[in-house]
Amino acid sequence: MKHPYLAKLVFPLLCAGVSVSSAYAQGVGTVSGRILDEKNEGMPGVTVLIEGTTFGGSTNSDGTFSIQGVPAGQHTLVMSFVGYTTRRQTIAVTAGQNTTVAPTALAENTTLLNEAVVVGYGTQRRQDLTGAVEQISEKQFVKGQVTNPEQLVQGKVAGVQITTGGGAPGAGSQILIRGGSSLSASNSPLIIIDGVPVDNTGLAGASNPLSLINPNDIESITVLKDASSTAIYGVRASNGVILVTTKKGVQGDTFHVNVSTQQSLATVAKYADVLSADEFRRLTQERGTASQLSTLGTANTDWQKEIYRTAYTADNNVSISGSAGPVPYRVSGGYLAQQGLLKNNDLKRYSGAISLTPVLLNGNLRATINLKGSWIDNNFSNQGAVGAAVAFDPTQPVRVNGSEGNPSGLSPGQLGTYGGYTEFANLDKDGNLVLNTLAPRNPVGLINQRRDRSTVKRSIGNIQLDYKLPFLTGLSANVNLGYDIQRGDGTTFVPANAGSDFNRQGLNNNYSQDLNNSLLEAYAKYERTLGIGRLELLAGYSYQKFENRTYVFNNYRADRSIFEPVSLSYTGQDTYLNRNVLVGFYGRLNYNIADKYLFTGTFRADGTSRFSPDHFGYFPSGAFAWRVKGEDFLKNSEAISELKVRLGYGQTGQQDLGGNYYPFLANLTYGSLTAQYQLGDTFYRTLRSDQYNPNITWETTTTYNAGIDYGFFGGRFYGSVDVYKRDTRDLLNFVNIPALSGLSNAGTFNVGSLTNKGIEVIANVDAVKGDDFNVTVNGNLTYNQNRITKLNTVSSANDVGNLTGGIAGGAGNTIQVNSVGYAAQSFYVNQQVYGANGKPLEGVYVDRNGDGSINSSDRYRYKSARPDYIIGGGANLSYRGANLAFTLRSNIGNYVYNNRASEAFYDQSTTGFVVNRNREVLRSNFNSAQYFSDYFVENASFLRMENVTLGYNFGELVRKGTNLSLSFAVQNVFLITKYNGIDPEIYNAGTAGAPATVGIDNAIYPRPRTFTVGLNLGI
DSSP states (O other): OOOOGGGGOOOOOOOOOOOOOGGGGGOEEEEEEEEEOTTSOBOTTOEEEETTSSOEEEOOTTSEEEEEEEESEEEEEEEEOTTBOOEEEEEEEOTTSEEEOOOEEOOBOTTOTTOEEEETTEEEEGGGOOSOEEEEEGGGSOOSOOOSGGGGGTTTSTTEEEEESOSSTTOOEEEEETTOSOSSSOOOOEEEETTEEOOOOOOTTOSOGGGGSOGGGEEEEEEEOSHHHHGGGGGGOTTOEEEEEEOOOOTTOOOEEEEEEEEEEEEESOOOOBOOHHHHHHHHHHHOOHHHHTTOOSOOOOHHHHHBOOEEEEEEEEEEEEEETTEEEEEEEEEEEEEOSBTTOEEEEEEEEEEEOOEETTTTEEEEEEEEEEEEEEEEOOTHHHHHHHHSOTTSOSBOOTTSOOTTOOOHHHHGGGTTBOOOEEEOTTSOEEEOTTSOOOHHHHHHTOEEEEEEEEEEEEEEEEEEOTTSTTEEEEEEEEEEEEEEEEEEEEOTTOGGGGGGTOEEEEEEEEEEEEEEEEEEEEEEEETTEEEEEEEEEEEEEEEEEEEOOOOOOOOSOTTSOOOOOOOSOSEEEEEEEEEEEEEEEEEEETTTEEEEEEEEEEEETTSOTTOOEEEEEEEEEEEGGGSHHHHTOSSEEEEEEEEEEEEEEEOOOTTOOOTTSOOEEEOOTTSEEEETTEEEEOEEEOOOOTTOOOEEEEEEEEEEEEEETTTTEEEEEEEEEEEEESOEEEEEEEOTTSSEEEEEEEOOEEEEEEEEEEEEEEEEEOSSEEEEEEEEEEEEEEEEEEOSSSOOTTOOOEEEEEOSSSSSOEEEEEOTTSOTTEEEEBOEEEOTTSOEEEEEEOOTTOSSSOSGGGOEEEEESSOSEEEEEEEEEEETTEEEEEEEEEEESOEEEEHHHHTOSOOTTOSSOOOOOBTHHHHHOOSSOOTTBGGGEEEOOEEEEEEEEEEEEEESSSSTTOEEEEEEEEEEEEEEESOSSSOSOOEEOOBTTBOOEESEESSOOOOEEEEEEEEEEEO
């Protein structure tokens, strides 16, 4: 049978830490042999150990191994490989001689029950898990051009929804596990990289801090979903936990070099459906005023094609691994140069990683040393051009050159004021040029007249020591020291003659931010066999400090050429340093009785500097699993290869309020630089008091989980089903609280509760298994229902809730609401009335309260941006050296407010310009804004083929012992949806002044369709 061995080099280190046999004094010998698969072909990468010692290694490319320095005497040889049944064989070693072991075949373990799965503070066999844990290995990752680590598992994990914020290189993502548990606090999961919990704080100059991690260094990603698996992380685990494990060297392995390169081309998958120049002229002639008709030009400009391009990406990586005596190592380096679809947008990443995993002191001391570093240079393009390209008049040229076009009736000299780019402007009564600020800006000018660059650096590292204490068998101590340092610096420069900043005479801003994260963790673990049971006790302490230092610069008006370098101007004043310290005590008990009855209990006590020292959180959990397959009546069943029932309960917390570091302390903040008071000749910034809440504490989420792990037909059909309910109380909610003075006092309080409940189904089928041809199919389905159960301190039947979801159009308009009894961020709209022809009637809505008038009181809650069902799946087909794989994703039941369509009305009130509209203006025929019509809340269910990969493994084509493979991949292959916008997956991470929004489409940076050719050479 053909097997992709090199993709299975993740395996547990099965060394026992005891002293070597006294026979060592009598001499040593050598043990050698060969490991075969079921087809009698050599198996590379098999772990071969002398049980009870540190002697061992792994097989070479032809399956052979040789272990030197083995003490003379009788030993047990242990041979193991992920996905295969571990085999033991008794051997006798003679001093000074070579003991040759007959060729040994390993049988494939189709259920993978012995696979080591990473969990909180350790690993467990898959068959011993009692919680909802899902691990995705490198073999299952999404293929193709992947910039951010979270993209590796998009669509692969049940209960996990990953939505990128558009197609820009390194764009941020929203990661929701089981629907999220917060309204105003963070919904991001806790992410732990090689034992170091990382900061969710955004870094200046980095659209996504995770883009600083090279996906090529990642070996596996494990998602902890229920409280029985996450509660050991306490106050940070309400939104789930993601454990990222990077690649390591293998003990006893030979020297290996791996070189890979990927070359990609990306194109715009779909353009916004706007009116062409001829259609625009025709519409303006039909509906426009005389003033508007006079602005029409003679050009035919496709503004979207002016700002987008075919983007090129090169992703090159090299790694060296092996074992230098007792020290396994892996060293890697990578270089990524990625262009964005939007012109002047690109990302360059330099990354490196070092991993050392020595086993010392006769196997009693295991050390893990990880060091990762990256440097990214960003060139951000003005994303305002995306919306401007949809709105700008297509009858105008990009640049004004003589008689090509003159929308404002100005002389060429006056037009040159904007750098030669076509802009709409007027002359005032004094003959001065005045930019028409109501008109859209020139999209190409927005891009070419802005320089926005940043340099961000990150280093993550740790040293972890695990020592088996000599005075008590089974007792070990573990110490983990780690850090995560990030630096972000950048400049934004716009010349004074640019239309985008003409009225304020340009822009020249500098920014800088430092993030420091330090970690100290220590725990003791005791393992002991009690009759037919195995006991594991763990107790530990955790200390972590986060520091966020922001530098405020003396930014000044731009008055230099756009090509002149910008020098930083920092005086040492206005530096803000915020700290957050977390202290925790935790413990866990695992008890396994005869591999049939599994018990897990955890407890964590946490304190955080965000809240009063009087508030300490306590988070317990418990789980039980019954492995029915281990019972006598199923033990020999061929039809049922695995059956396990799981029950779990636990509580977790949430304290992440983003930039709100000290909400329980009274605080004074400087007023704005633009709002100063003059005393004499001096201007002074004032201090204002901030809202604070001395009694604020964490949210608490209680989770109930029931699951079944199954396997049928010899393990060829296997997976799991989970049912869960998550109740979150004491929501950290930004609400209006009545003050003693009778005025409202807005701030963050522990007010409200919500519930998520759902079902997760995972199914994997080895449809065809043969010597040459194999077909594997996998799928996952998640149903999640989110409901707010309490929102304010005082319940009222007439309470609408908290308005949210700002939209473009009007001033301060919102389109979503958080209301009791409904999903978070439900749309809040008027019910549209339609004519006999099926078209919406402008300004005609249902009088839902029957008071005879149409106003905001008639708005109702209609649909939600949250999908009811999330589906992922794919297949892998292989024939000899060729393989074909694809991944599909689907959301069902999610809706999007099409903000681009809601602005598609013909506006006769504009003077001196006309705004282009998308084709919705011809469908609705609206002549005025109808922002709150449910007509614009569209069904955004979709099916997307995330990627297709075709590859061929040439094997030892170059020379013996090497491996050469070639692949071709397409990402974002197709999209099936009824949604009229360019993409139904909408997430806007927001800025410091605007919160994140979901389900509101207002000019998204398009996701590209990417074609990638990859070459990989292993030596």
